Amino acid sequence: MSVEQLLTTHNLSVGYRDKTVLTGIDIHLCKGEMVALLGANGRGKSTLLRTLSRVQPPVSGEIELKGRNMSSFSSLDLARVISLVYTDRTQAGALTVKEVVSLGRQPYTGFFGRLDAEDKAIVSQAIEAVGISGLENRHLATLSDGERQKAMIARAIAQQGEIILLDEPTAFLDVASRLEIFSLLKGLAHEQGKGIVVSTHDVTDVLECADSAWIIPSDVDGLVCGDVSKLIDEGVVNALFPGRDIVFDPVSRRFRPEC
Amino acid sequence: MTCRPDSGKRSVIALSLLTATVVILVPCCLVFGSVDIPLGEVWATLTGCQDNRVWHVIVMEARIPMAVTAMLCGAALSVAGLLLQTTFDNPLAGPSVLGVSTGSSLGVAVVMLALGGTVGAGWGSYVSALVGAFAGASLVLGLLLLFSRLVKSTAMLLIVGIMIGYLASSVISLLNFFSTQEGVHSFVIWGLGSFSGVSLERLAVLAPVTFVLLMSSILLVKPLNALMLGARYAESLGVDVRRTRHLLLGLSGALTAVVTAFCGPIGFIGLVVPHIARLCVGTSNHTVLLPATALCGAAVALSCALVSVLPGAGGVIPVNAITPVVGVPVIIYVILNRNKLHYFN
Numbered sequence: 001m002s003v004e005q006l007l008t009t010h011n012l013s014v015g016y017r018d019k020t021v022l023t024g025i026d027i028h029l030c031k032g033e034m035v036a037l038l039g040a041n042g043r044g045k046s047t048l049l050r051t052l053s054r055v056q057p058p059v060s061g062e063i064e065l066k067g068r069n070m071s072s073f074s075s076l077d078l079a080r081v082i083s084l085v086y087t088d089r090t091q092a093g094a095l096t097v098k099e100v101v102s103l104g105r106q107p108y109t110g111f112f113g114r115l116d117a118e119d120k121a122i123v124s125q126a127i128e129a130v131g132i133s134g135l136e137n138r139h140l141a142t143l144s145d146g147e148r149q150k151a152m153i154a155r156a157i158a159q160q161g162e163i164i165l166l167d168e169p170t171a172f173l174d175v176a177s178r179l180e181i182f183s184l185l186k187g188l189a190h191e192q193g194k195g196i197v198v199s200t201h202d203v204t205d206v207l208e209c210a211d212s213a214w215i216i217p218s219d220v221d222g223l224v225c226g227d228v229s230k231l232i233d234e235g236v237v238n239a240l241f242p243g244r245d246i247v248f249d250p251v252s253r254r255f256r257p258e259c
Numbered sequence: 260m261t262c263r264p265d266s267g268k269r270s271v272i273a274l275s276l277l278t279a280t281v282v283i284l285v286p287c288c289l290v291f292g293s294v295d296i297p298l299g300e301v302w303a304t305l306t307g308c309q310d311n312r313v314w315h316v317i318v319m320e321a322r323i324p325m326a327v328t329a330m331l332c333g334a335a336l337s338v339a340g341l342l343l344q345t346t347f348d349n350p351l352a353g354p355s356v357l358g359v360s361t362g363s364s365l366g367v368a369v370v371m372l373a374l375g376g377t378v379g380a381g382w383g384s385y386v387s388a389l390v391g392a393f394a395g396a397s398l399v400l401g402l403l404l405l406f407s408r409l410v411k412s413t414a415m416l417l418i419v420g421i422m423i424g425y426l427a428s429s430v431i432s433l434l435n436f437f438s439t440q441e442g443v444h445s446f447v448i449w450g451l452g453s454f455s456g457v458s459l460e461r462l463a464v465l466a467p468v469t470f471v472l473l474m475s476s477i478l479l480v481k482p483l484n485a486l487m488l489g490a491r492y493a494e495s496l497g498v499d500v501r502r503t504r505h506l507l508l509g510l511s512g513a514l515t516a517v518v519t520a521f522c523g524p525i526g527f528i529g530l531v532v533p534h535i536a537r538l539c540v541g542t543s544n545h546t547v548l549l550p551a552t553a554l555c556g557a558a559v560a561l562s563c564a565l566v567s568v569l570p571g572a573g574g575v576i577p578v579n580a581i582t583p584v585v586g587v588p589v590i591i592y593v594i595l596n597r598n599k600l601h602y603f604n
Contacts, residue, residue: 055491075494078497086491093543094537095542095543096542099544100488106481106484106496106497112546113546140601141601141604142601
């Protein structure tokens with residue numbers, strides 16, 4: 001069985017002019033796959049996501065997007081393939097949920113960004129998909145953090161990219177919203193065939209939902225990737241925080257204090 | 260729960276009310292002044308049936324140019340303020356806050372004082388004032404752009420803008436110190452700010468330039484809305500953020516420069532009116548907010564012009580003495596209520 005690969009990297013190194021953060025990255029993201037990107041603070045999760053979304057150039061190596069070199073994409077073409085979700089609070093408090101989700105149609109709409117009937121249908125479907133249908137006409141500022149993040153995910157869905165990259169979308173969220181977001185993402189991957197990468201510190205929560213993981217261990221250079229259960233069995237998850245007084249229990253799939 | 264299924268309807272109502280306000284204020288500006296001319300007589304003048312020569316001259320050559328100037332300049336400064344607030348992702352930005360107005364003043368000062376020209380006479384002098392103002396505004400915006408690469412915090416960037424403004428003021432003072440008395444006199448008069456100094460022939464330059472700039476800003480509504488989510492999201496929606504920023508800064512600089520060259524540095528309108536407009540329409544969707552800001556700016560400037568002629572025969576109050584009276588309470592209200600105002604959150 002061959003699964004369509006959306007994104008593949010070849011010996012990719014990411015970082016900045018004066019400091020390479022991660023080297024030798026060979027990863028691939030398939031259609032319908034939800035990947036958890038895990039690593040301790042400062043290990044390069046955001047740098048990797050920024051590089052995969054072409055916000056910053058790779059130090060070396062190549063990124064292949066849908067079989068084409070990513071550098072050959074125009075920024076508009078790229079916007080039609082990759083959607084992003086960040087943690088940032090935005091200035092969009094006085095926009096309604098519908099208006100924010102409609103912004104996801106920008107790569108497709110004309111000069112003034114006017115929506116046609118099809119665009120409007122896609123926007124409603126996206127709002128429905130994240131389960132905030134009753135909130136369409138509410139200002140973003142009146143929503144809870146969890147609802148706000150769902151609106152941002154709906155915007156990413158309306159953008160209709162096959163890939164959604166999320167940089168710590170659950171920071172600041174309570175456990176209920178966290179689990180809702182992760183299972184929502186799982187549904188998007190499995191039912192709509194999106195390729196989803198989500199970076200997070202909520203390791204135990206995300207492992208409930210993700211198919212595979214890209215883990216940046218603290219003690220070795222580079223990135224370890226594979227099926228979630230396999231990585232747990234091999235002790236890679238346990239190696240996330242070496243030198244700290246916690247261990248990962250493979251049975252309950254949670255961290256517990258080392259005693 | 261604040262459910263608003265009719266947000267579209269609210270925008271239409273707000274825009275209509277703002278238009279109506281402008282439509283009511285314009286004839287008021289034609290009626291009131293150093294001499295009050297009855298509305299019927301104003302109408303007679305406009306339709307060409309006026310026998311009183313003095314009234315004819317006052318309406319056609321003073322009040323109509325003033326009303327049109329106030330409308331256009333109010334709209335221009337306000338839109339410039341809105342563009343800057345969105346570009347810098349900071350609702351307290353504005354042409355006078357960021358030093359753009361002072362930069363324009365510096366350009367005009369160089370033309371008026373150093374080159375010995377006066378803004379009073381001839382085509383050449385006010386075109387050169389316009390060029391000077393634009394050069395000054397561009398210089399400040401260029402510096403701000405440069406600093407925005409180094410200073411990531413927008414609050415710090417505002418302070419850098421205020422500092423650049425002080426520097427420009429100090430250069431203006433130096434120019435004043437070294438120039439002739441007549442030069443200083445006309446520069447000080449210009450610096451008080453006034454919508455009434457624009458004659459019909461100057462209006463022929465001011466009006467089309469301002470109109471074209473305002474129309475161009477409407478062309479940027481789509482990327483402006485994307486920028487509401489922040490530069491990173493805008494980029495991910497396919498917006499060329501760098502290019503858009505340059506366009507927005509250039510446009511707001513040009514809008515500020517035109518107004519400053521013709522009417523002097525006018526404070527507060529650019530900072531305050533976008534807030535009044537947001538409070539009126541209740542959205543930061545630029546498709547509605549941008550026209551609302553322009554209309555609101557026209558209305559505020561017309562009101563200021565009306566207040567400035569309140570003393571009647573006693574003279575005209577400088578516009579810059581009135582704008583803070585309107586502006587400061589609004590800004591303080593906005594700052595005190597920022598947690599309740601949706602556009603701050």
